[in-house]
Amino acid sequence: MSEPILTLRSVATDIGRYHILHDVSFSVPRGEVTMLLGRNGAGKTTTLRTIMGLWRARTGQVLFADEDIAALPTAEISRRGIAYVPEDMGIFSDLTVGENLRLAAISGPMDKARLAWITAAFPPLKTFWDSAAGTLSGGQKQMLSVARAMIEERRLYLIDEPSKGLAPAIVTTLARALKDLKRAGATILLVEQNFALSRALGDGAVVMEDGRTVWSGRMADLAADAALQGRLLGMEGAA
Amino acid sequence: MSRAPEHAPTFTRPPLARRLEPWLPVLLIPALMLAGLVLIPQGSSWLTLTVSGLAMGMMIFTIASGMTLVFGLMDVINFGHGAFISFGAFVGATVLLALPGMAGAADMPANVAAVALAIAAAMAAAGGLGLGFERWIVRPVYGSHLKQILVTMGGLIVAEQLIHVIWGGEQIAVPRPETLKGAVTFAGAALEKYRLLAVAIGLVLFLGMRWLLRATRLGLIVRAGVENPEMVQALGYRIRRVFVLVFVAGSALAGLGGVMWALYQEVITAGMGNQIMVLVFIVVIIGGLGSVEGCFIGALLVGLLQNYVAFLEPKAALVSNIALMVAVLMWRPQGMIPVVKAK
Amino acid sequence: MLRAILSDDLPRSRLLAVLLAVILVVLAAAPFLLPGTRALETAARICMFIVLVASYDLLLGYAGIVSFAHTMFFGMGAYGVAIAAAHLGPGWLPIGAGAAAGVALAALTALAIALFSLRVRAIFFAMITLAVASAMAVLVSQLSGITGGEDGLNFRIPRELTPGFRLLEEPVFGTRITGRVIAYYLVFGTCLALFLVMLRVVNSPFGSVLQAIRENAFRAEAIGYRVVVYRAAATCLAAVIAALAGAVFAVWLRYVGPGTTLGMEIMIDILLMVVIGGMGTMYGAVLGATIFVLAQNYLQALMERAAAATAGLPLLPDILNPDRWLLWLGLVFILSVYFFPAGIVGRLRGRA
Numbered sequence: 001m002s003e004p005i006l007t008l009r010s011v012a013t014d015i016g017r018y019h020i021l022h023d024v025s026f027s028v029p030r031g032e033v034t035m036l037l038g039r040n041g042a043g044k045t046t047t048l049r050t051i052m053g054l055w056r057a058r059t060g061q062v063l064f065a066d067e068d069i070a071a072l073p074t075a076e077i078s079r080r081g082i083a084y085v086p087e088d089m090g091i092f093s094d095l096t097v098g099e100n101l102r103l104a105a106i107s108g109p110m111d112k113a114r115l116a117w118i119t120a121a122f123p124p125l126k127t128f129w130d131s132a133a134g135t136l137s138g139g140q141k142q143m144l145s146v147a148r149a150m151i152e153e154r155r156l157y158l159i160d161e162p163s164k165g166l167a168p169a170i171v172t173t174l175a176r177a178l179k180d181l182k183r184a185g186a187t188i189l190l191v192e193q194n195f196a197l198s199r200a201l202g203d204g205a206v207v208m209e210d211g212r213t214v215w216s217g218r219m220a221d222l223a224a225d226a227a228l229q230g231r232l233l234g235m236e237g238a239a
Numbered sequence: 240m241s242r243a244p245e246h247a248p249t250f251t252r253p254p255l256a257r258r259l260e261p262w263l264p265v266l267l268i269p270a271l272m273l274a275g276l277v278l279i280p281q282g283s284s285w286l287t288l289t290v291s292g293l294a295m296g297m298m299i300f301t302i303a304s305g306m307t308l309v310f311g312l313m314d315v316i317n318f319g320h321g322a323f324i325s326f327g328a329f330v331g332a333t334v335l336l337a338l339p340g341m342a343g344a345a346d347m348p349a350n351v352a353a354v355a356l357a358i359a360a361a362m363a364a365a366g367g368l369g370l371g372f373e374r375w376i377v378r379p380v381y382g383s384h385l386k387q388i389l390v391t392m393g394g395l396i397v398a399e400q401l402i403h404v405i406w407g408g409e410q411i412a413v414p415r416p417e418t419l420k421g422a423v424t425f426a427g428a429a430l431e432k433y434r435l436l437a438v439a440i441g442l443v444l445f446l447g448m449r450w451l452l453r454a455t456r457l458g459l460i461v462r463a464g465v466e467n468p469e470m471v472q473a474l475g476y477r478i479r480r481v482f483v484l485v486f487v488a489g490s491a492l493a494g495l496g497g498v499m500w501a502l503y504q505e506v507i508t509a510g511m512g513n514q515i516m517v518l519v520f521i522v523v524i525i526g527g528l529g530s531v532e533g534c535f536i537g538a539l540l541v542g543l544l545q546n547y548v549a550f551l552e553p554k555a556a557l558v559s560n561i562a563l564m565v566a567v568l569m570w571r572p573q574g575m576i577p578v579v580k581a582k
Numbered sequence: 583m584l585r586a587i588l589s590d591d592l593p594r595s596r597l598l599a600v601l602l603a604v605i606l607v608v609l610a611a612a613p614f615l616l617p618g619t620r621a622l623e624t625a626a627r628i629c630m631f632i633v634l635v636a637s638y639d640l641l642l643g644y645a646g647i648v649s650f651a652h653t654m655f656f657g658m659g660a661y662g663v664a665i666a667a668a669h670l671g672p673g674w675l676p677i678g679a680g681a682a683a684g685v686a687l688a689a690l691t692a693l694a695i696a697l698f699s700l701r702v703r704a705i706f707f708a709m710i711t712l713a714v715a716s717a718m719a720v721l722v723s724q725l726s727g728i729t730g731g732e733d734g735l736n737f738r739i740p741r742e743l744t745p746g747f748r749l750l751e752e753p754v755f756g757t758r759i760t761g762r763v764i765a766y767y768l769v770f771g772t773c774l775a776l777f778l779v780m781l782r783v784v785n786s787p788f789g790s791v792l793q794a795i796r797e798n799a800f801r802a803e804a805i806g807y808r809v810v811v812y813r814a815a816a817t818c819l820a821a822v823i824a825a826l827a828g829a830v831f832a833v834w835l836r837y838v839g840p841g842t843t844l845g846m847e848i849m850i851d852i853l854l855m856v857v858i859g860g861m862g863t864m865y866g867a868v869l870g871a872t873i874f875v876l877a878q879n880y881l882q883a884l885m886e887r888a889a890a891a892t893a894g895l896p897l898l899p900d901i902l903n904p905d906r907w908l909l910w911l912g913l914v915f916i917l918s919v920y921f922f923p924a925g926i927v928g929r930l931r932g933r934a
Contacts, residue, residue: 390916
């Protein structure tokens with residue numbers, strides 16, 4: 001396990017009057033895919049939003065490459081090299097597919113080779129290049145959202161439930177793209193409910209429950225231990 | 240594992256009515272013109288009124304476009320927008336009155352240069368006022384519409400009073416430059432030269448704004464920001480700066496609109512901005528808050544309707560625009576071109 | 583007893599209670615305490631503005647919606663009385679009928695505007711009321727055959743309310759009980775009754791729901807309250823009360839005109855009074871209206887003297903000119919919204 005690029009220490013986050021995160025501490029090692037697991041409402045999405053600065057941590061540290069980014073504006077956090085695929089995909093529906101991607105490439109014109117790689121992974125994006133993103137299907141929107149994160153190289157990718165509500169064939173396409181990204185050496189923090197997908201992609205795993213991190217270790221260990229899965233994730237036996 | 244992903248696109252053609260739907264608001268403009276042609280007895284009067292209505296619409300669009308974008312981008316409603324109109328008008332008028340040689344001579348290039356100088360000064364002044372307004376009036380009250388309305392209204396009062404302090408309490412007459420006076424005759428209709436110029440300026444502005452919004456990165460940020468400012472920030476853009484830029488640009492455009500209006504009416508008062516705002520509000524509401532295209536269509540409809548009705552029944556002009564607003568809201572409660580908002 | 587009259591909404595601050603009591607006593611005994619017609623005019627103005635501002639606070643402070651049409655509703659009541667009295671004669675019947683018609687028109691207009699704009703977004707309400715109120719003001723000045731246009735309408739009122747009428751032969755406490763005194767008590771009594779009614783409304787379950795909506799419209803809707811219905815009801819109620827205040831005030835003035843009833847200036851005055859007094863407190867209306875009307879009457883004279891004293895200096899005489907009175911009010915207004923959003927009443931209560 002290499003040294004971590006992202007470390008959360010005792011992070012607590014409130015939304016309005018509600019305490020959502022109580023004590024979140026974990027690390028994301030460089031060059032690995034870390035799965036953020038847990039039941040619905042455990043606080044996974046809030047954790048990603050806290051890292052992005054979209055909610056503010058009340059206490060605790062968010063260390064990215066040894067810098068505490070907890071108080072930085074979202075745009076600055078992003079510019080440190082963090083890509084974000086939100087749970088609701090965050091597609092700009094009034095913009096075309098091409099414009100969505102152009103906007104995501106913040107350092108200038110899109111890199112041709114990288115764009116070719118992305119459109120090969122997600123063929124519909126090429127087909128509908130000039131269509132308004134709002135007219136895409138749910139699966140195509142998810143592809144666009146992931147593609148937007150991939151359009152330039154980033155030091156960390158935060159991806160929130162890419163498989164949510166999608167048809168199996170599309171999940172397969174997404175999984176293949178994420179594996180590509182992993183093979184290219186990317187560091188990913190991935191929230192995922194689909195355990196088969198988690199097992200296939202994850203190197204490490206962090207499990208959350210009720211706003212706290214309750215377990216972290218290797219994905220392989222979690223995958224091999226049905227009892228652990230049952231206790232942490234409420235799954236009936238091994239998947 | 241299945242190989243071929245099953246997301247092949249389907250190319251079934253939607254029925255004509257569906258495809259036409261987004262264009263319906265645009266079609267309202269020729270429909271209104273046609274209705275005017277039927278109701279107004281002489282074709283020449285109709286043409287005069289139409290040009291006048293389009294000129295008025297273009298000026299309202301110039302003023303309203305910034306306001307609708309400011310709302311779309313940051314959910315900020317600025318009731319003090321009228322102050323920029325008045326301020327621009329007074330600064331522009333001051334410049335014109337200070338250049339009697341250039342504005343008064345029957346010399347087209349000199350006249351145009353005088354107007355251009357007046358416009359530049361007005362836009363700079365209104366933009367500067369906008370910068371201060373954003374910083375001291377609007378910024379402390381983000382997130383609360385109630386306070387925004389109250390505070391920007393307060394800002395309007397103070398700005399209007401400052402105009403009185405600087406320029407005195409009286410209205411000021413603003414004569415048009417020599418070569419912009421009078422009218423050209425076309426198809427038996429007298430078309431005021433200045434109104435034609437106003438239409439041209441407005442059209443150039445609309446096309447320029449459309450280009451900016453469609454073809455530049457800044458435009459992409461603004462359009463994306465109207466829908467989902469959070470995601471724009473998550474992509475790494477400092478949306479606050481973009482917002483300040485849009486606010487200042489919108490204020491400057493209101494100042495431009497003020498100069499155009501001053502030369503249209505040939506008289507200005509400190510309260511003129513707030514009077515125009517009534518039409519501006521109607522336009523941004525029926526256009527769809529945050530939509531520049533909707534704002535354009537709405538402005539032309541309001542301008543045309545105002546002129547047609549004022550000709551047919553002078554007392555009903557403003558009421559007819561209220562009726563237009565009611566009708567549009569019954570048809571599309573979010574305005575003609577509703578803006579998609581995340582969440 | 584007092585608790586019941588005040589609907590359990592006590593001042594909750596000793597200083598506030600004292601101020602309110604002083605204002606009440608002075609207004610109640612104004613014809614006997616204050617000499618001269620100008621003072622009585624001022625007292626009547628204060629009464630009327632208290633009701634007008636309180637009814638506006640019902641909307642702004644309790645329901646959390648901004649209206650720019652409040653003077654329009656006020657004007658409807660006033661013009662209702664004036665038009666009826668000017669065209670049908672100075673009896674009690676035309677005045678009553680005119681007031682009723684004005685109130686009904688206000689209620690209907692308020693309902694229509696509310697249903698139209700609040701259905702979509704609360705923020706439309708502010709813009710639409712502004713547009714409608716402006717259109718109405720233009721209409722009133724254009725339809726001069728009915729409304730008297732810019733000149734307004736002078737009309738006669740029943741003899742019992744005129745200065746020439748004597749109720750008693752002998753003066754009471756040194757004051758003759760003329761029709762003018764009776765008219766003042768008509769204004770005072772109506773305003774007091776309307777104020778207590780509003781106090782009851784805001785402390786009723788209806789008032790609590792309004793405040794819940796103001797705090798969080800989504801949650802109120804989720805709990806099962808029809809937000810639009812409540813807000814529309816508040817709008818109508820505020821309009822009706824404003825129209826009643828307008829009707830009574832028209833009788834007092836024996837004149838209506840666009841400047842005194844419909845103008846944007848009065849709308850701004852109302853806004854200032856609500857904010858300075860304290861939004862969402864009802865008692866804020868009492869303090870706000872009293873302070874504002876007194877300041878308007880006496881502070882402008884002070885500014886005039888200050889402007890004269892600084893006549894030689896640059897800029898100062900211009901901004902101290904009494905005509906620039908609104909400049910200072912605007913600044914006070916902005917600062918109040920920032921730093922004292924709860925107004926004078928909020929300050930007093932916070933200290934207690």
